[in-house]
Amino acid sequence: MLFLGAASHELLNRCGLPSNVQDRLLMVTFIKAATDRAALGGNHSDPNLGGALGDLAAGMSVFGIGAQFGKAFDCASPSASAFADAVVRAVRANEKGRDGQEPVFVKTCAPTHGEVRCECLAKIGRAVIPNIYQATYSRDVIARIIQGTCLSA
Secondary structure, eight states: OHHHHHHHHHIIIIIOOSOSHHHHHHHHHHHHHHHHHHHHOSOTTOSOHHHHHHHHHHHHHHHHHHHHHHHTSOTTSHHHHHHHHHHHHHHHHHTSOTTSSSOHHHHHHHHHHOHHHHHHHHHHHTTTOTTGGGSOOOHHHHHHHHHHSGGGO
């Protein structure tokens, strides 16, 4: 997530890729989750400051490598467009259930909290649990999101 998010950020800002408006919007939400994770770490409430800072440093390193990878693309090359399109397909596939329909997380969360709230929670939680859309809703998932983001501060 961190690597692809950073590379995608470069392609979006420098090259304007992907060119489709709906794909760009999807890419922006993915990039936001990746940058949140890179900037804040994924272990925000760890009482061991060293552990939290180590997690943050590791994430920033991966993000930086992804940014360098994205900068290496020639914006006019077919490979730049192909890479951006592949990221969009991967993000879109991850946000769907195995049947191509409603994701598992939203499907299992919605009876308790409603579909809109569960979609929002998944978007926030993606920074901590990159594959959240495939996870089954539980209170433990909410606690993990809160502990892993600045929501716990």
